[in-house]
Amino acid sequence: MAPPDKAFDAARALRLAQETFDIEAQAVLGLKARTGEAFARAVEVMLHVRGRVVVMGMGKSGHVGRKIAATLASTGTPAMFVHPAEASHGDLGMIKPIDLVLAVSNSGEVDEVTTLLPVIKRMGATLVAMTGNADSTLASHADIVLDSGVEKEACPLQLAPTASTTAQLALGDALAVALLDARGFRTEDFARSHPGGSLGRKLLTHLSDVMRSGDAVPRVRADAGFSELMREMSAKGLGASAVVDADGRVAGIFTDGDLRRLIEKGMDLRALTAREVMHPGPHTIRSDALAVEAAELMEKHRITSVLVVDADNTLCGAVNSNDLMRAKVI
Structure with a gap:
């Protein structure tokens, strides 16, 4: 041409x-x-x-x-x-x-x-x-x-x-x-044939696929001292720690944000226990939920991490926004 x-x-x-x-x-x-x-x-x-x-x-x-x-x-x-x-x-x-x-x-x-x-x-x-x-x-x-x-x-x-x-x-x-x-x-059928796409990840990825579990989950007993609580949070790197009762059920949560608020109040933190500083009745999600549901929960309540529990409210995992980003759910 x-x-x-x-x-x-x-x-x-x-x-x-x-x-x-x-x-x-x-x-x-x-x-x-x-x-x-x-x-x-x-x-x-x-x-x-x-x-x-x-x-x-x-x-x-x-x-x-x-x-x-x-x-x-x-x-x-x-x-x-x-x-x-x-x-x-x-x-x-x-x-x-x-x-x-x-x-x-x-x-x-x-x-x-x-x-x-x-x-x-x-x-x-x-x-x-x-x-x-x-x-x-x-x-x-x-x-x-x-x-x-x-x-x-x-x-x-x-x-x-x-x-x-x-x-x-x-x-x-x-x-x-x-x-x-x-x-x-259905949407779920489409996701099964597109597991590599964003929709497939959102509809097929369960919390059990991406959550932290076992020793990777920060947790302390309710009667634990503040120093033990801080060590657990620092070691696990979640930015929070679950507070559980003697049976492993979730009693509360303590986060980096809670720590900042206590410091601003000028409280003597060394004398406090996990029960005294925790936020009781935290938002939790079931382990059989989709990972995208955890993302929606965190966005709705403006939190960066959520505890994962079973049907008895026993702690079995935890996930934060970074975990969901790595899994490309968000």
């Missing part, structure tokens, strides 16, 4: 961008009037397919197909992408009669796809076509045809797939949304 022989026209670039947005928005909105019974049937068969949804497509439609397969898989519909060219050289073995094939092609005449259609039909797999050409070879072989046609491409040369791939993408998202709703797919 030859370098541009004229100065860059910023105004023209902005105008083309605006026109692209308009054309592609119209392409997506145009799908509404053509999305009816065929779409509902496609959702129904995908919902009840015993195998997987196998998405196929070449070129730009292939890139869209990969995204559709990924979105379906992450929202509860088992799916994978198979490249049509590779399918002709062995990868067709990935497709089983119990699967459903979603073939994506704007023209519906791509050789790498049409070559496979008779084999897919003989195999017995259901074939759903997503195409902009209802009279195409692909459409004629399909059990269900989804119309993804557009009036024109955003490309001023009418060559590069632009509006057509946007329409395919939107139609694929519509399938995924309808399917996840029909499956009763």
Whole structure:
């Protein structure tokens, strides 16, 4: 390609961008009037397919197909992408009669796809076509045809797939949304398929996964002297210490903030016991709670640490904001 022989026209670039947005928005909105019974049937068969949804497509439609397969898989519909060219050289073995094939092609005449259609039909797999050409070879072989046609491409040369791939993408998202709703797919289900994401960490990480436990939890008996309380706080580095009774149940908490307030009052701290300086009835959280619940508790009450207890209010752990930040919960 030859370098541009004229100065860059910023105004023209902005105008083309605006026109692209308009054309592609119209392409997506145009799908509404053509999305009816065929779409509902496609959702129904995908919902009840015993195998997987196998998405196929070449070129730009292939890139869209990969995204559709990924979105379906992450929202509860088992799916994978198979490249049509590779399918002709062995990868067709990935497709089983119990699967459903979603073939994506704007023209519906791509050789790498049409070559496979008779084999897919003989195999017995259901074939759903997503195409902009209802009279195409692909459409004629399909059990269900989804119309993804557009009036024109955003490309001023009418060559590069632009509006057509946007329409395919939107139609694929519509399938995924309808399917996840029909499956009763929940936030928790989404988190299980996204354990590495922030939502997954928030919904799958329990306090037991991140809390300090055993000897790492600062604690003293209620009758402990102030010096013992200070040593325990310094050694464990939580910025607080639990105060427990003879059975290990939480009686109170003493924090760095409590220490500052006592010093400001000018009290003789050496003569005091943990019971006398503790804050009784502290905020606690159950060990089976989600870590994000501890974060919400600390934010609500403007505290930086919280004690973790079991059903009997027995101390079993502790967590502070730094622990939750390290776990990427907050």
